[in-house]
Amino acid sequence: MAIAQAVKSTDVTARDTLARKSTDPNIVSGGHLVAKALKNEGVDTIFTLCGGHIIDIYDGCLDAGIRIIDVRHEQTAAHAADGYARQTGTLGCVVTTAGPGCTNAVTGIATALRSESPVLHIGGQSALNQWKMGGLQDLPHVDLMRPITKFAATVMSTERVADMVAMAARECFAGAYGPAYLEIPRDVLDREIELSRATLPAPGRYRASTKSIGDPRDIEKLADILVNAERPAILLGQQVWAARGHNEAVALLRGLDIPGYFNGASRGLLPPGDPHHFDRTRSLAFAKADVLVIVGTPFDFRMGYGRRISKDLTLVQIDMDYRTVGKNREVDLGLVGDPGAVLGAVLQAASGRLKTDKRVLRQQWMAQLTEAEAAATEKLMGVFVSDQTPIHPYRVAWELNKFLTEDTIYIGDGGDVVTISAQAVRPRAPGHWMDPGALGSLGVGTGFALAAKLAHPHKEVLCYYGDGSFGMTAFDMETANRFGAPYLAVVGNNSAMNQIRYGQLSKYGSQRGNVGNKLGDVAFSTFAHMLDGYGEEVRDPREIAPALHRAREAIAKTSKSAVINIWVDPDEYAPGTKNQTMYK
Numbered sequence: 001m002a003i004a005q006a007v008k009s010t011d012v013t014a015r016d017t018l019a020r021k022s023t024d025p026n027i028v029s030g031g032h033l034v035a036k037a038l039k040n041e042g043v044d045t046i047f048t049l050c051g052g053h054i055i056d057i058y059d060g061c062l063d064a065g066i067r068i069i070d071v072r073h074e075q076t077a078a079h080a081a082d083g084y085a086r087q088t089g090t091l092g093c094v095v096t097t098a099g100p101g102c103t104n105a106v107t108g109i110a111t112a113l114r115s116e117s118p119v120l121h122i123g124g125q126s127a128l129n130q131w132k133m134g135g136l137q138d139l140p141h142v143d144l145m146r147p148i149t150k151f152a153a154t155v156m157s158t159e160r161v162a163d164m165v166a167m168a169a170r171e172c173f174a175g176a177y178g179p180a181y182l183e184i185p186r187d188v189l190d191r192e193i194e195l196s197r198a199t200l201p202a203p204g205r206y207r208a209s210t211k212s213i214g215d216p217r218d219i220e221k222l223a224d225i226l227v228n229a230e231r232p233a234i235l236l237g238q239q240v241w242a243a244r245g246h247n248e249a250v251a252l253l254r255g256l257d258i259p260g261y262f263n264g265a266s267r268g269l270l271p272p273g274d275p276h277h278f279d280r281t282r283s284l285a286f287a288k289a290d291v292l293v294i295v296g297t298p299f300d301f302r303m304g305y306g307r308r309i310s311k312d313l314t315l316v317q318i319d320m321d322y323r324t325v326g327k328n329r330e331v332d333l334g335l336v337g338d339p340g341a342v343l344g345a346v347l348q349a350a351s352g353r354l355k356t357d358k359r360v361l362r363q364q365w366m367a368q369l370t371e372a373e374a375a376a377t378e379k380l381m382g383v384f385v386s387d388q389t390p391i392h393p394y395r396v397a398w399e400l401n402k403f404l405t406e407d408t409i410y411i412g413d414g415g416d417v418v419t420i421s422a423q424a425v426r427p428r429a430p431g432h433w434m435d436p437g438a439l440g441s442l443g444v445g446t447g448f449a450l451a452a453k454l455a456h457p458h459k460e461v462l463c464y465y466g467d468g469s470f471g472m473t474a475f476d477m478e479t480a481n482r483f484g485a486p487y488l489a490v491v492g493n494n495s496a497m498n499q500i501r502y503g504q505l506s507k508y509g510s511q512r513g514n515v516g517n518k519l520g521d522v523a524f525s526t527f528a529h530m531l532d533g534y535g536e537e538v539r540d541p542r543e544i545a546p547a548l549h550r551a552r553e554a555i556a557k558t559s560k561s562a563v564i565n566i567w568v569d570p571d572e573y574a575p576g577t578k579n580q581t582m583y584k
């Protein structure tokens with residue numbers, strides 16, 4: 001009777017007292033221990049979709065002051081946790097319920113694995129006292145997640161909850177970064193114990209702070225190699241940005257006058273126009289350099305498994321992971337360590353040792369590359385400024401690049417139109433380029449955009465989608481609006497899964513090649529209208545820029561995401577698509 005009266009009461013305090021479990025500060029539940037451990041790790045935001053198995057974590061987050069961003073599909077939550085890690089340099093965290101909550105997040109975690117992004121996935125599970133009994137949403141989550149994480153485990157006791165969160169975080173940052181998965185059964189999560197019985201590792205005291213330079217003798221060797229090189233080049237991969245080694249990397253390029261090339265998340269480490277920034281002459285550099293240093297990116301399909309690199313040059317590879325060095329391609333010198341620490345130490349070891357004659361040779365080498373870059377741009381100019389209708393996808397890419405500001409984070413999520421955009425779009429600052437990475441997952445864009453805007457509320461976020469990609473995850477644009485994180489969505493709409501369609505057409509001909517790859521004509525601008533945002537259809541190339549500017553203004557005014565749906569020519573493709581290089 002007393003309970004019924006309390007529930008009826010409009011007094012919030014009374015209701016809260018009723019709802020809350022123990023109010024004794026010395027008593028703590030598993031969910032609260034998750035939140036305490038996340039807080040100790042520096043996590044300020046979790047991305048999640050609710051379920052009965054995990055709600056105690058939310059309750060803990062309220063006390064710990066951790067922001068809860070609840071989305072409409074767990075795939076977006078996982079991509080957002082990945083995107084948040086990339087943008088903040090801290091551990092990303094996604095929390096899903098048991099069963100389908102976990103399976104929906106699989107693509108996001110797999111993307112984080114191939115992109116080496118530190119993401120902790122915490123998932124619910126049936127209570128231990130129903131272990132293997134066929135509980136609601138029961139699945140062998142740990143078995144499922146093990147091959148796509150660096151660490152996957154079940155937490156078996158409430159006392160160990162925080163300890164295992166700390167353990168998982170340690171694994172995420174061990175060597176090359178990556179994701180971890182923790183399954184927490186419902187009774188372990190809900191149980192209350194005395195705080196003194198819980199293992200609760202203190203902030204900053206359960207992980208090494210080492211930023212390793214590896215073997216100092218290798219630093220000396222590399223300094224010698226670089227000082228003596230006449231035509232050196234350095235490719236900076238995603239680890240350089242992920243481990244925040246960009247300042248040292250840029251200092252090395254400038255200090256030793258070396259042309260820099262940039263991969264994935266490291267695009268934007270130098271702005272376009274910087275004398276050490278190169279991007280259209282990678283093949284030339286790989287063929288003609290006398291020394292090539294590859295930092296923080298594997299010899300995978302994006303580098304033709306290393307086969308596109310000349311056999312005659314001195315090849316050096318630096319990576320955070322022993323397993324990556326020398327894989328697929330023999331190297332002359334392999335170093336394992338933190339990219340920033342290694343590059344900083346190399347610059348120091350080489351400092352003052354670059355002879356004038358070598359510097360002159362390098363400047364000639366860079367002038368030769370600069371000339372080749374200009375020629376390559378000139379070659380593309382015709383399509384960049386094409387005024388054909390239907391709109392040429394290269395024209396869209398060119399307009400997008402012109403539209404970017406110093407503060408625009410650019411995200412690519414799609415097939416061919418996005419591949420094309422990589423030829424024109426030049427991010428202006430570190431961290432301003434986001435792509436799915438080696439897993440090539442369509443659908444990353446919405447989660448990345450949400451995360452980028454939440455991490456940097458004062459920056460502009462622009463996501464360029466293919467129409468196929470947009471259809472996969474766009475509904476979480478509502479989440480972005482709900483949390484005051486609006487972004488600009490641009491769709492390159494060819495009413496098809498065009499990157500795949502090209503290969504089918506060339507293999508099976510026009511009669512049989514248009515199967516399983518055509519989509520309907522969708523006026524996606526109305527999607528923005530439905531969510532109270534600005535939307536516009538663009539069919540005239542001259543209207544691209546004005547439409548983008550109108551969208552920018554509308555977002556500033558309304559704080560709602562906008563959609564500019566640009567109808568592009570379905571019969572134009574990227575050269576990589578035509579040569580099917582992604583499969584070679």
Ligand SMILES: Cc1ncc(C[n+]2csc(CCOP(=O)(O)OP(=O)(O)O)c2C)c(N)n1
Pocket residue numbers: 413414415416417418440441442443465466467468469470492494496497498499500
């Ligand atoms: C989740 C996922 N499913 C399928 C693919 C294979 N795939 C690669 S590109 C592509 C077409 C994408 O179409 P769209 O986003 O419209 O871009 P377009 O190629 O048409 O420019 C597909 C289906 C993939 N990479 N990821």
Ligand SMILES: [Mg+2]
Pocket residue numbers: 466467468492493494495496497498
């Ligand atoms: Mg398409």
